[in-house]
Amino acid sequence: MTTAYLTRYRNGEYLQYMKDVLVLVNLQDVALLELTEQRDTLNSLTNQIDEAFLQSLGSALTQEIILLDERRDKAFIGIKTLLSGYTYHYDTTQQDHAKNILLSIDIYGKDITRKSYQEETAIINSLINDLETQPELIAAINAINISDWVNELKTSNQAFGSKYIERVGETAANPITNITELRATTSTAYRTLISHIQAHDVLGNNPSYATLLEEIDVLTKQYNLVLDNRSSSSPNGATPATDGESNSQNNQPL
Secondary structure, three states: OOOOOOOOOOHHHHHHHHHHHHHHHHOOOOOOOOOHHHHHHHHHHHHHHHHHHHHHHHOHHHHHHHHHHHHHHHHHHHHHHHHHHHOOOOOHHHHHHHHHHHHHHHOOOOOHHHOOHHHHHHHHHHHHHHHHHOHHHHHHHHHHOOHHHHHHHHHHHHHHHHHHHHHHHHHHHOHHHOHHHHHHHHHHHHHHHHHHHHHHHHHOOOHHHHHHHHHHHHHHHHHHHHHHHHHHHOHHHOOOOOOOOOOOHHHOOO
């Protein structure tokens, strides 16, 4: 059976996947299939995630975090786009300046805007420090006149970091919004349900188990395909956020 990308689904995708699985299970005679306990456990946890997800989306701080993350991503992508253009400049000195800055960015790896919130914040902090302290980079920034872009990246990243910490405090005061912990528990309940279905399918003679497994398998492939397509088609390494969310489970609003 296809393995669901449970740790990679966005919160909205994860929640809907669990709801869809429960719909498929409930189409069967759950009592006859001896899946009542496992179904009820998963259903209860899914309802908790639903409540936490709605609460998270309703948080003004969460919305501010999303906007600030988009702001710094645009600044980062804008800088790289400008630098890429300067590598074709008619003045080879300008080309060299752009290439030097790009090399300093590349040190931190690819797809920086798709990292977790915390990792992206740390990378940008380190990058800004390089740009502000290394003489050759300072000279390059001044030569191609992108100081305002660098300042925007720095300002937006600092604002994001401050707002993220503020959101952590809000989450601590309202534990129900801790979707990450709920997801871990829910994933365990989901796997327990699947294991029971598989065991009954092997040991029993009711064809409903095989039917249910096949339906869940098709559903899982559809959800996984959405994620695969998103990962392969994102321009400039940036994945558009939906459902008030960012790029991965690690990037989910608290």
